[in-house]
Amino acid sequence: MPKARFYDKTTLKNGITVLSESMPNVRSIALGIWIGVGSRDEPAEIAGMSHFLEHLLFKGTPSRTSKEISETFDTMGAELNAFTAKELTSFYARMLDEHLPLGIEVLADMLQNTTFMQGDIDAERQVVLEEINLHEDSPDELIHDIFSDSLYNSHPLGKRILGNQTSVKDFSRPKVRDFFQNTYLPKNTVIAAAGNLEHERLVELTGRFFINTEKASFKRHESKAVTKSKLSVMNKATEQAHICMGSLALSATDKDRFVLSVLDNILGGGMSSRLFQEIREKRGLAYSVYTYHSVHMETGSFVMYAGTSPKNVDEVIKIMHGEIENITGEDVDENELNRAKQHITGQLVLGLENTSHRMMRLGKSELAQGKIYSVNELIDKINKVSADDVKRVAARLLEKEELHLAVIGPFNTDKFSYLDFKEQVQI
Secondary structure (H helix, E strand, C coil), rough: CCCCCEEEECCCCCEEEEEEECCCCCCEEEEEECCCCCHHHHHHHHHCCCHHHHHHHCCCCCCCEHHHHHHHHHCCEEEEEEEEEECCCCCCCEEHHHHHHHHHHHHHHHHCCCCCHHHHHHHHHHHHHHHHHHHHCCHHHHHHHHHHHHHCCHHHHHCCCCCCCHHHCCHHHHHHHHHHHHCHHHHHCCCCCCCCCCCCHHHHHHHHHCCCCCCCCCCCCCEEEEEEEEEEEECCCCCEEEEEEEEECCCCCCCHHHHHHHHHHHCCCCCCCHHHHHHHCCCCCEEEEEEEEECCCCCCCEEEEEECCCCHEEEEHHHHHHHHHHHHHHHCCHHHHHHHHHHHHHHHHCCCHHHHHHHHHHHHHHHHHHCCCCHHHHHHHHHHHCCCHHHHHHHHHHCHHHHHHEEEEECCCCHHHCCEEEEEEEC
């Protein structure tokens, strides 16, 4: 007999997908509205529109002002927030289980009936422009955008989530409404919830309040990612040099993505990781040093980051290169491998105690893969990763000829003339 799913799933007649995971021993519910559109789906002239819409949908409807929306959730003792990513936008709330009907009613009102008043657009435009300015003044955040620009080149995944000053200044009410009407569609929407709830009740509430029956569907344009090794340097008088090194990685459906999780953890996923130990603990060269990976529709990225004194930037880059050579050329110690697996699986299990974590896992997995693994299935896949798998995937992804390096600090590209890159860009 097939195993019973740990979650329930229903597709409504209008195309909305409803997912829920019951946690009867808690008194709260985490509810998320997930839209399958992000920065990668924007034409250049409206770069940043997904993020701008995320802001605007809090500005009020014919029946509720922006203040009344906030007061409703405050009165419930609830949390309300949203975020935009490269391939999705999410609006989410966490509330007491008894407040689910009102919570979903208000979220549905926001996502279907926002008025897009010109005054709201003008006011929020200034807010987003200030957000862009703040981001530009935060080199520890900006470095990741510069690296992404380099890595993805002309691929849609290289588009910045915030957009840019030029595009945001040119947002008009017709442009906002047109993008909204062509992307916020029922077939592009997932409602996910976890907590003390009944699936049938969630389905009934979704059908009652999400009444959009638009039959059009949003189609994302897929594109092959092609890259070549590149050095990108922003000359900026910072106290710290910020460094990102990495490469294209794996898609959200690549069978090796579980191996990549283990590889990521070994190199920079915790305080016992190789980069943390070599750069921070042994040499004291950085306070912040870590790795991360992202997975998307066609491809993904693997990134190593460190912030260090400008005088130490060469040494840190050398250590990063050295750890790449080590993990691609030598066998991974079994103790180190098992430690990484235990760290990953421990974090998975701890996440089970959090309704928001479970809800987000449902929504993200449904949009990215159309498949949701149970925690036991994920643990099994992680535990099956071998030392040979890690070495193989490291060699597959971290070839010297495909590496990218991005640096922010008080220097130019000629500072790194000793490094071999096919292309160099001074920003």
